[in-house]
Amino acid sequence: MATKLKPVDVVIVGMGWTGGILAKELSDAGLTVLGLERGVNRTTEPDFSVPMIRDELRYAIRHELYMDVSRDTLTFRNAARETALPMRRLGSFLPGEGVGGAGLHWNGQTYRFSPSDHRLRTRVTERYGETFIPEGMQLADWPMSYDELEPYYDKFEYMAGISGQAGNIRGETVEGGNPFEGPRSRGYPNPPLKASLSGVMYEAAARELGYHPFPRPAANMSRAYVNPDGMSLGECQYCGHCENFGCEANAKASPHITVIPAAQKNANFSLRTQAWVTRVDLHPDGKRAKGVTYTDVRTGEEFEQPADIVALCAYGLGNVHLMLLSGIGAPYDPETATGVVGKGYCYQLTSTVQTFFQDKNFNPFMGAGSLGVVVDDFNGDNFDHGPHGFIGGASIINATTHGRPIAYRPLPPGTPKWGSQWKAAAGHWYGRAASIGTQGSNMASRGNYLSLDPTYRNAFGQPLLRMTYDFTENDFKQSAFTTRIAHDIGRAMGPTHISPLAPKSSSYSIVPYQSTHNTGGAITGDDPRTSAVNRYLQSWDVSNLFVVGASAFPQNAGYNPTGAVGALAYWTADAIRNRYVAAPGPLVPA
C-alpha cells in the first residue's frame, strides 16, 4: 500500500532545466511546490572537483552522470514491421538523471528558433505552396508565435548568462551577429567567447564565400556573471571538459547553480531526490489529476503525492512515457494517423567534415562546450528551398569543444586503425585537425512515433517506452545539401586533407552518439485532435496537467533545443501563475 502524503499546490516531476524553472517561478508566486527527482543531488563542490571531474573514461565514456539503463530504457526499431528491442546501453542520446538533469552536463549551445520555425507549415505553404509538403510529413505550426515567446527566450538567456553577439535588435541588423535571427528585445547578457584558431579560419572562409558567420551563443560564461535572480557564475576556463561533465568553475549555466538554488530560497519549495515517479494518478472521470505516485528508490517504498497541479518536466521522452503509462490522452496510431500521445517524435540529422592542416596547430584541448562559429545561411527559411525540393535546413558549425584523446583522434581518410602507422598518424594529426558539423532539422513523419512496448519492462515492472523511428527522404536531401556547403567551406579553409562528403544517407542507428535532442511526442497545437497539449502546454485531456519540454515541439529545427525549451518553461510558468491559478480549468476551449 502506498503511503499518502500531505497535498501540495504543485508537484513537478523532474528537476532539470524545465523543472528548475517552474520550481523557481511557481514558488516565487507563493504556491507550495514540491520537486520530485529520480536521481541524486550533486553539488559543484565536491562532486565536480578537479582533478576528479577531469576523467574522460568515467564521465564521457562510461556515462556516470547519465540515466542508468539497467533500470529503465526504451526499445527501438526503425519501422513498425520490425520488433523493437531494448537500447541495452546508452548511445545515440544521453538522458540526464539527478538534480540539474541534462543541464548539468550539456554543452550550453543556446539558440532561439527562428520566427519561421514557429509557423513552419504556414510559411512553407506561403512560399512554396501546399504541394511542396511531402506525403506523410506532419508539418505543423506552433500555436504561439516567435513574438509571443520573445520575452521568455530573453528571460532564459539572462538567467543562463548567454555569451553571444546579437544580430537583430528590435529589427536593426547588428554587425557580427546572425542577420537571419528573429528580432530580440536586447543584446545577450555577455559578450561572445574568445575565438579559437579554427574558428578564426572558418569565419574568414565563410565570409569569403559570402556567408554570415557569427559566434555560437554559449551558456559558457565569457566573464563572471550574476544573473537577475542573484546567482553567480564564474568565468569559463576553456578546459575542454564540458559536455558529459559538471563544471567545477560554475562557468556553465546549469539548473543546480541557477534556478534550483533560487527556488530553494523560498520556504514553500521543497525537493525530494531519489523519488521515481511511476504514474500520474487521475480522478475517476479521467479529466483531472489527483497527483502522482512515486517510489523511493532507496527503500522501494511507494508514496502517493496529491497535488492541485502536476507538471511533467521529465525530459521529452520521460514526459511521453509517463502520459502513456498513466492513460492520459489518446495514444497515437500510425495506421490511421489518429491519436496524439507519441505523435511527432523527431530527432536531428548531423554530419561532420574533418579538415587537416599540415602546418597548423589548433591545441584542440583548449575548448568550451559552446565555443564555435556558426553559418545560418542554410537553415530554416533563410534560403530558397524551391530548387532543392526539401523542407528544413541546418546550422553549419565549426566547433572547438574538446581534445579528450579517447574520443578525439581525427585521422585523415585511409589511415590504418592500429599499428605503428596509426600511432604516428594519431600523434601527428591530433593538433592539426579542425572540424565542421551540420546540425539539421527533422520533420515529423507519419510512421515515426513513441508508444509502450508490449514485451520489455523496467525495474518498476512497467512497459518500456518504444521508439519507432527512421530518417526520411526529405531529411536525407537536407543533409546532402547542407553537408556539401560545409564541405565547401572546409575546402575554402585550404586544408592539406579533407574527409570525403558524408551526409546522413542511411537509416537511423541507436548506436553512435548523435545528439540528445529528442523532440515531440506530446506536441503543442490549436486542435485537440492533432495535438496533445494546448498553447500553454496544458494537456487537452487533463486540465491540471502541464507537460513541459521539447516533447511539445511539433517538429525539430536545425538548432540545439534548450533555448526554445527554456522559453517554453518560462512561458508555461507564466500561464500557470497568471492565468491558471486565478481560474483553474482549460486555458483554451477544446
Add this chain to the structure above:
Amino acid sequence: MTDEGLDRRRFLGAIGAGAATLGADVADAAEPAPIAASPAADPVAPAGYQFLNPDEAAFMEAFVDHLIPADALSPSGTELGVAVYADRQLAGAWGKGARMYLQGPWRKGTPNQGWQSPMAPADLVKAGIAALDAHCRRVAKLPFERLAPDAREETVAALAQGKIELDGVPSKLLFDTLYALATEGLFADPIYGGNRDKAGWRLVGFPGVIATHAQDIETYRGRRYEAEPMSIADMS
C-alpha cells in the same frame, strides 16, 4: 612445448598471487618505488591479473601489442599497462554489465538496434577469446599470441570486418569491444592502470587534467602549447 609463450604462461600460472616482481614483465619498474621517493611518478599498476586467466592474459597482451607495438613513439601496449587496464575493466562493474539493460527476451536484432547479446562485456570477451583461440588453432594450429606478425595482422583485420565466424560471439562485436578497451587503456587517465607514464597523452600532446586556458586560447592561437601532462594522481 618449449616455446616462449607457453613457458611464460606456465610461469604466470605458477607464481600465483604473491608475485610482486611480475611488474618487471608488464612494466619498466621492477621494484615498486616508494611513493614518497618519487611523488611525480604514476602509481605503479599492481602486477598480475584479476580477471584474465593465463591463456586469456597471453592473448590480451599479444592483442594490445599488435594494436600498440613498441616503436620510437612509445613502448608496447603491454608495457604501457593496457592489458592490465583491460583486465581491471573486465573484472569491475563495467565488465559485469553495470548500466546495461540485460533482461530478455533475446533476439539478434538489426545493426541499428545495437548490442543485443545476452552476455555482459566480461562474459562476451571471455567467450570471444576462447572462440578466437579455437579459430586460430583450427586454421594455423597455433594460438593467436604465437602467430607470425603477418598472420596476426590478417586475423585482426578479418575480426575487425566481422569476417571470422566465431562460435557464439559476433566477431565484429568482439573486435569493437577489444579495440575500445585497447584505445581506452592507451588514453584514459593512468589511474585505471594503462597509459603508463602518460605515454598515450604524450603521443598526441594532450596536457591532461590541468586546464585553465582562458588566456592560453589567445596566447597560443596558432602556436603549439606544450606542457608536462598532469594526471589525476599527479594532482591528488
